[in-house]
Amino acid sequence: MSEVRPEIPAVPPASTSGHQPAPAPDGLPFKPVLTAKQAKRANQTIKGMVISVLLTVAVVIPVVLLNPGSKPETYHRNIDVPAVALEAKAAAGYLPVVPAMPEGWSANYARWTTGGSAQVAAWEAGYLTPGGHHIALTQTDKANPTWLADATGQAPVTGQRRIGGADWQLRDSGSGSKSLVLEESGYTIVLAGGADLDEFDALGTAVAGVLDGR
Structure with a gap:
């Protein structure tokens, strides 16, 4: 008579940060959650890009306006x-x-x-x-x-x-x-x-x- 043993679910590897990721719902991909430090870094990058674009526009507009070829008169x-x-x-x-x-x-x-x-x-x-x-x-x-x-x-x-x-x-x-x-x-x-x-x-x-x- 054979013995039937219950299946033991696989245990995901431990995170190197010491925190276990929350299990994702069945059938849905895992969505990473940014830490506070990562979110702050991302916001700083976006702010830097916006400031860079604004500075470029501030430099280009006077040049265009001062260019005689751009004026209808x-x-x-x-x-x-x-x-x-x-x-x-x-x-x-x-x-x-x-x-x-x-x-x-x-x-x-x-x-x-x-x-x-x-x-x-x-x-x-x-x-x-x-x-x-x-x-x-x-x-x-x-x-x-x-x-x-x-x-x-x-x-x-x-x-x-x-x-x-x-x-x-x-x-x-x-x-x-x-x-x-x-x-x-x-x-x-x-x-x-x-x-x-x-x-x-x-x-x-x-x-x-x-x-x-x-």
Whole structure:
């Protein structure tokens, strides 16, 4: 006759901390409970992360606000182009062209550039049309094929336009940006941007009028 002995349940290993974990309900995973010291450490870590983020934001916001490129008025301000052109005359060796703009137009920059890596010094001015488009004017007396290709965005020659009594070369990339190029009196003038052709015609007429008056 065999003897049946009752099964003795397995005893979980003792915790190294000296505390026995509370048994988990059947079928549910064991959920660890943080000690007071662990909870305090976790809270300190979260607080440190929040403080770090706030400090980063405090540093970034002033930089963004002080960046001229982030301000809408940068694109709509009206620069005194004739005054800047007079200042640039000594460096340029000639008075840069300053077209008389029709009503509703404005200028958002005017400057003399020394050429940089292109080695071609030039007069640059930017104009905003009444339709909200932008046309960049560039003038130099030291143009070369490489510089001209860069100034027109490598766009191919697609035609010619008679504007203000002068023949302008039209270069169109087909992506919305186009350029008009005028060779006149030893100068090369490039008008470039995404404006409509009638807006290019208005600026081109004003530029040609200045050159005719010299």
